[in-house]
Amino acid sequence: MASAAPLHPVARQALLAALDEGWADPARLYREGRRARLLLDAARETAAAAVGCRPDELVFTPSGTRALHDGVAGAMAGRRRTGRHVVVSAVEHSAVLHAADAYEAVPVGVDRAGRVAPADVAAALRPDTALVCLQSANHEVGTVQPVAEVAELCRAAGVPLLVDAAQSLAWGAVEGGWSLLAGSAHKWGGPPGVGLLVVRKGTRFAPQHPADERESGRSPGFANLPAIVAAAASLRAVRSEADAEAARLSALVDRIRARVPELVPDVEVVGHGTLRLPHLVTFSCLYVDGEALLTALDRAGFSVSSGSSCTSSTLTPSHVLKAMGVLSEGNVRVSLPAGTAEADVERFLDVLPPLVAEVRSHLGSVPAPALDADLVVDSLGKLCPIPVIELAKVIGEVPPGGVVTVLSDDEAAGLDIPAWCSMRGHTYLGSAPAPQGTAYRVRRQA
């Protein structure tokens, strides 16, 4: 239940075979070089068939991240005479957002389910828009994006669309008339060290790294052939099982989506209920320290991720949850690897409620209210989820319609206090800079 998965058995076998057969330089003329070239060509054909492109449109890169970096840079340089404006969804992977940072990047917002509206993309296009970037599905909440519709409107506007397909390539080809596409083998059970970049014929593209004739001049460096062979074999293998496995895992995710809010109070399941990846589910728990819950789940044998600020090295909440405007505290991301058994999910549902209760108990309970006038809560210097817990403790102390002001210098409060209000039916009145930190004002429901 994690962002990477163990190697698919087919990938493992192919890797072992290719380590013996494919160690040579495919550019060389001697026997081992020719054999390596044959293996590389076959892997390219397999990957291209799975992506739905021509083999000569696809190159292998050292990672999905490098494919995205090189894809954005090459596409922008290919259209440098058009301009430097690039439209990205606000929930793209950081590899896309950081690559776009070198240009004039304008994010398009998403709804509370994390989905982009094609009309918003259309409205963001300008005469100097050189590129649009949209993921096939979100990496944190699993929401599937309307790629085909956006591709169609991009095509009509004459702007290329780059699709980050890392999350969905295991499940199927990306439909629609996109121009560029990137993927990452370790997301489909392949080994790390392999990404792919597809540039459709007719797409302007100017590689930005130093000249290197390998991989059509689009990916410098000695080809990681054993890993490429394993990646292609794995993609073919997971695709042959994809439909059945998607149906099975999707039912398990439905079960988690339905049961978690029944079993755990004050939980928000985030992402789209149906337009979603089959294997990914994310929820947030009020009054919970995300890192403490991760550690507790880890001890119970469940490896999950989190978009809570307390689990990030920068102490900021996930930009995806932020763009969706949903609660980020106590965030748990569950990714079901292929083959996950129903019994594993049932055990997860068994251990989760007591673990959440335990983590909550360490942070202090929310007390019964005692009516009082408007008041101010000073949470300066306290990190998520403390500001929201302190707000919840005192909201009952003001009369219905009364106002509580929370002072906080934790960036996550700007996301979690409004999200808490919408979950609890209170009115979020907005924020304003305070002498220290920010003042968040909340009106108790009448």
Place this chain on the structure above:
Amino acid sequence: MASAAPLHPVARQALLAALDEGWADPARLYREGRRARLLLDAARETAAAAVGCRPDELVFTPSGTRALHDGVAGAMAGRRRTGRHVVVSAVEHSAVLHAADAYEAVPVGVDRAGRVAPADVAAALRPDTALVCLQSANHEVGTVQPVAEVAELCRAAGVPLLVDAAQSLAWGAVEGGWSLLAGSAHKWGGPPGVGLLVVRKGTRFAPQHPADERESGRSPGFANLPAIVAAAASLRAVRSEADAEAARLSALVDRIRARVPELVPDVEVVGHGTLRLPHLVTFSCLYVDGEALLTALDRAGFSVSSGSSCTSSTLTPSHVLKAMGVLSEGNVRVSLPAGTAEADVERFLDVLPPLVAEVRSHLGSVPAPALDADLVVDSLGKLCPIPVIELAKVIGEVPPGGVVTVLSDDEAAGLDIPAWCSMRGHTYLGSAPAPQGTAYRVRRQA
């Protein structure tokens, strides 16, 4: 006998173990993520010990090429206020030369053995020199460069030195006060997909790719952990055997260097006799088509490379041989993998002479001379080694002191005709543009 080598058995074992243990994301908090982090830290310490640097100075990259590209770009950006002038040896790997092409790159020449003179590097430095690049040893002819001396003069001038150590890291650490260093695991028996970049503390460095917090912000993308673990294990293993194996292979190379000119007429062994890598030897054969000789050796079970123009996709001779001013036709590069037996070398020495003779016979023999006046040979449209063969056929037809003019439009002729003259004792008079191609003038020895 090739540019890549099969995986070291230790690397293979480590890779298999790490595929099971190290598939997770080292940035994650759960158990598999922490285990992956421990494996990554241990690999970094092993590699740093072998390189002779601190672990926090070393990052893993997806290839040696990417390490060089990112190293040059980061070092140049870190010193952009000094200037855009970069000094490179003329025999650097193309990854360095192409990376330097983005700046004002000035190559420093080498002697006929392929060695840079430190005084030439010193003379090339300018107030706006931001970086010097020098390989530890050459990848085609094995010549070892005076890195410690160049590092010392760079330090005195306040200019960082980047060392491409890809060819020599298997044999030992690079001595001297260099600032940056790059290496490639598949050159030391590790798997493909792993390079390393070392940036010494105190060296100005500004990564030029999009922001990514992994590998100290110096190498974007998901860490290829199994391959990194295998690379580090392999480096430690080859180093433990390096001194003994170097002595053994060096004796085999000495045998090839001595015997080939005795067994094959009209051969030039290139590179330095003693200041050289232990396992690499290169020679060129007059009147031989390099590709035909490679194919013949391949059929006999020997995988060798070549710097001849006929074996290159661009039909230009190796820039290394060109910079050394040595013959490029019929070029053969033999790289002895670890464990090469003496018997393999003896068999190579047995099969080489008849194969060279056979390849030469297909191109026509050099006839006995018949004296004549000055004359012109039209080799337009004919590729290496035909122009030199035609020159050799007619040189005896002019009297001693007479002049032959060769018309050729093959770039290799500019290298091979002077090299042939110096081997044969004739005087190369120079070249001039002709209505078609170039006219090369040769005075027969008196």
